[in-house]
Amino acid sequence: MRIRAIAAAVSGALAHTAQLLLVLALFAAAGGTLTGCGRVAEVRARQVADARARQVADAWDDSEAARAWRKGYHPIGEAVDLPEDAFHDISDKLAYEAQNLALRGQLPATPGKNGRVKWESGASLTLPLMEARQAYEAVARGSNGGPHLTVTGVKLGEMTLSTSRGPATVPAWLFTLDGYDTPLKLAAVRPSKPLTPPVKPVAEGSGDTLQLVRTARDGRSVTVLSSHGACDDGPAVDVLETDGSVVLSASVVGTKEGPCTADLLLEEVTVKLNRPLGDRVLLDAFTGRPVPYERS
Known part of the structure; x- marks a missing residue:
């Protein structure tokens, strides 16, 4: 079972790379200069990511999809x-x-x-x-x-x-x-049918960039599986909380000098919440969909 889960995560990570390139194109088009202006690029990337998270939250909050989510059977724990x-x-x-x-x-x-x-x-x-x-x-x-x-x-x-x-x-x-x-x-029962998200993914055909590993017993943190490459300092996951949803935005931080391999690495990241997750929908900012549970 874990092999299938990792395969799904790898597929999602490849889509994540395409999405990151799209994000770079977005803030470059907005006037940012990537060469020699790393700080400007970083700020613009943060603005783009924040705007995307807010777009996803606004689309889901009080939506028909959110209401269907709360009426359905969607496991976030091991079956x-x-x-x-x-x-x-x-x-x-x-x-x-x-x-x-x-x-x-x-x-x-x-x-x-x-x-x-x-x-x-x-x-x-x-x-x-x-x-x-x-x-x-x-x-x-x-x-x-x-x-x-x-x-x-x-x-x-x-x-x-x-x-x-x-x-x-x-x-x-x-x-x-x-x-x-x-x-x-x-x-002995299968989860409810997947929902049609009220917002489109950043890139058509994008896979799941995040996989839910576990939710803390008190609901005040979630641990997700995120992907990164061999030439960065690891994954980072930002969070936007609203009354109806918790939106996670995955990214990578830092770069390493020297030769770089094409290795794809998966790493658990724990995200702390301001209040228990409860029945709020846990969402992936890139896909616009609920974060799927990573079944081991």
Whole structure:
């Protein structure tokens, strides 16, 4: 799963490069001189970035997309809950990471077509249930002869995970693993359909430049995966907070002298907020879309 997430982040980072070039063109066209006037260029770039963040916030706040976001089921936490004592040894850990599972027995039929997501506020949402076969294949894609985990039983139960509307109790497939006292859980309902943003991306076809890694328990910070190159000092993420949204703007800082490779680096950046995220929409300034959760 992490390989797919990193691949998505890499794709987004390449789009991010194109977006940065567009930003440079924007403030150069506005009269900034890049050669010999680094400070002027920096100020203009900051102005462009701030204006873009404000544009995204204004478009989303009180929009139909924001209202749909708050009514939907959008996980911002891991859809897989590992056994409490995972893992017993390195072999089991490697087996899980390689998704090398072996099924002993039969998968059960799905009891009904729909399941209910329930929030602490009392709100709920009915969504289609994922069949046991689909759930098993989502965590058991490995097929090599190395270490494996044995699934000895499967049943439908529940799990709690973080969503854009706070903690929710959701239907989950529970996989009993040989040698473990508690099951591996996988959410049995899929997230609501992606929303149509009320604002266009900086560049058409741009990917996700940021991936959400986690939200602090108190909601006062978010950690995102951001990209940068081998010839800079690392990523930076600025934030614009409004009553309805939190807009993150990714960039890179500094440059390094000497030969430069084409390496693409990914780094976690923690952004502190003035108040808890709550049900505000976490947005990427470049794409104009909600920051996707990076599923490991």
